[in-house]
Amino acid sequence: MAQQNVSITPGQKYKFIVKSAEEAASIIREKLGETAQVISVRQVEGEGLARFLKSPKLEIIAQIPAEAPQTQSRPEEDSNGQSQEAPEMDDEAPLAESPLRRKVTRAKRTRSPQEPRREDADYVPESLVRAMFKNLPSGRLWTILSKAGIPGEFLAQFGERPETRHLNEQPLQTAISHFAMLMRDRAPSRSLALSNRVAFFGSPGSGSTTALCKQLASDIFLHGQSASVMKLEADEPNSSEGLAMFCEALGVQLLRTRGELKKLSDDTNLYFDIPGMVLTGKNIRYLQKTFDDLGIESRVLVVNAAYERQLIQEAYTRAGALGATHVVFTHVDEIPRCGKLWEFVLDDGLVPLFASTGQNIAADFDRHIIDLLVRRTLSAGDE
Ligand SMILES: Nc1nc2c(ncn2[C@@H]2O[C@H](COP(=O)(O)OP(=O)(O)OP(=O)(O)O)[C@@H](O)[C@H]2O)c(=O)[nH]1
Ligand SMILES: [Mg+2]
Known part of the structure; x- marks a missing residue:
């Protein structure tokens, strides 16, 4: 060589x-x-x-x-x-890293987020993960977690914690329920409430309009709140046929110009539909200015959970640069293994708003992401 x-x-x-x-x-x-x-x-x-x-x-x-x-x-x-x-990442945007992610290399993106590599490419057989991470705990529980797609370095870090060391000595069922409890305890306890101006943004086709509709339906059906929607335009066209139909069905006003904002009462929740866009430095600056000008405090990153872990990390980092507050994971119904989502859900950065689990805009979402992940992780690993 x-x-x-x-x-x-x-x-x-x-x-x-x-x-x-x-x-x-x-x-x-x-x-x-x-x-x-x-x-x-x-x-x-x-x-x-x-x-x-x-x-x-x-x-x-x-x-x-x-x-x-x-x-x-x-x-x-x-x-x-x-x-x-x-290679280092192509840095157009200012980058802020969260502690969990600091250890992970940011490699140059080789395909655009419009064409994300499916998560299967990230799956590494457990035996290989084990060979690479010497501190990985051993035992049946850890094998299950590793098979479920939880990244090796995350598992190795988690296994080093004193409260997790005893898990291997327990019967499997007990260990599993203790693991679930530890994950729930470890999740950041903050539940950052949405302000009354909320924008949903993400890369093209990530599911941001669908996510907005789900939030809207929940406000109206479950909480009896009044809400309006504003569709923003940018360089990218923002087709609104589905959104317009949904708003009409719910009796919700769909605004298209900033002038119309003056007519709204202060207690109306206003959701902003942003055209899908790749978070380049230019787009980040555009979004940041738009959000600031319109007084949008809640900025929800919508990310397709089927993206490669590295692309999700990149989206997180870039969204952090424009003051994102929350995250919605979409297409969770389509991924066989949810393990890679743990590190994002347990991160103290963005607050998970919900996981989207299907196309139905009036349903198919789960706000209890930790429980969803526990269920999906353990059932995937136990197959
Ligand atoms: N299976 C599944 N499909 C979803 C989910 N969320 C959205 N979709 C579908 O993904 C497609 C794109 O969803 P949109 O909400 O239009 O995505 P978008 O990010 O607003 O797209 P652009 O604004 O055109 O960039 C639609 O066919 C949705 O029905 C989900 O959680 N699961
Ligand atoms: Mg859209």
């Missing part, structure tokens, strides 16, 4: 594409030394036909901790057991 004797930089992340966990372990040790840490593991497949012709590979991101400098040969290529520096 080609090597170059140049010094590697502590703290810098390196990406390795390998065929197996064993190969990864030996390459990482050889190239980065014994102190290297694995930060993330992802199964990658070829595109198109290559997907069927080639065996899956693993993409491993590793780094030497900043406090452990040393000189080693530097990885230089990027295929078949070779390696390269992990």
Whole structure:
């Protein structure tokens, strides 16, 4: 294997594409030394036909901790057991990171959020996760959680907590209910109420208009509140046929110009439908200004739960830069494994408003996301 004797930089992340966990372990040790840490593991497949012709590979991101400098040969290529520096994200927008996400490499986006890679690409067999994360707790419960798609580093961090160590000694059923209880306890207790001006935004097709309609229906049917909707335009067209029909059916006013806002009473909840847009720096600035000008305090990021975990992270980071307050996960009905959502739901950043679990705009949503995840995680892992 080609090597170059140049010094590697502590703290810098390196990406390795390998065929197996064993190969990864030996390459990482050889190239980065014994102190290297694995930060993330992802199964990658070829595109198109290559997907069927080639065996899956693993993409491993590793780094030497900043406090452990040393000189080693530097990885230089990027295929078949070779390696390269992990690329940093294309940073148009100011980025704010949450503590949980700090450990995770932000790699350059290779496809647009309009065409998200499905979450299956993120699934790494439990045996491989286990080989990569040495601190991963062992036992039947952890096997189930790992199979359910909870990321290895998240599980390893969770397993280090004193209150989780005893779980393996318990009968499985007891361990499962304790796990569920710990997850519920760990969820941030804040329930940030919505202000009376709320915008739903997300990448094209993420389900933001549908999410808005669900919230609207809940206000009207369940809480008897009055509400109006305003459709905002931007560079991207904002088709409103479905929204207009739904508003008409509910007897809700659909506003199209800012001038109409003056006629609204102060106690009316007003929901803003934003055209789907990729959160580039320009769009973030546009949205931030629009939200500020219109006095929109509640800013709900709508994110398709079928996106790759990395894209969800990116959406979170970018939405944080425009003052997002809440998050809605959509298409939860379509994903076989919900494990990857745990780290987002347990994060102290955005407050989860609900999970959308189907196309029905007057139903198909669940506000008890923790319970939903516990149910879905354990049933997926137990299959
Ligand atoms: N299965 C499923 N489908 C959903 C869900 N949420 C939305 N959809 C469907 O996804 C499609 C896009 O939903 P929209 O609400 O129009 O998405 P949008 O983000 O407003 O799209 P644009 O404004 O055009 O960018 C529609 O066919 C919805 O019925 C969900 O939770 N589950
Ligand atoms: Mg829409």
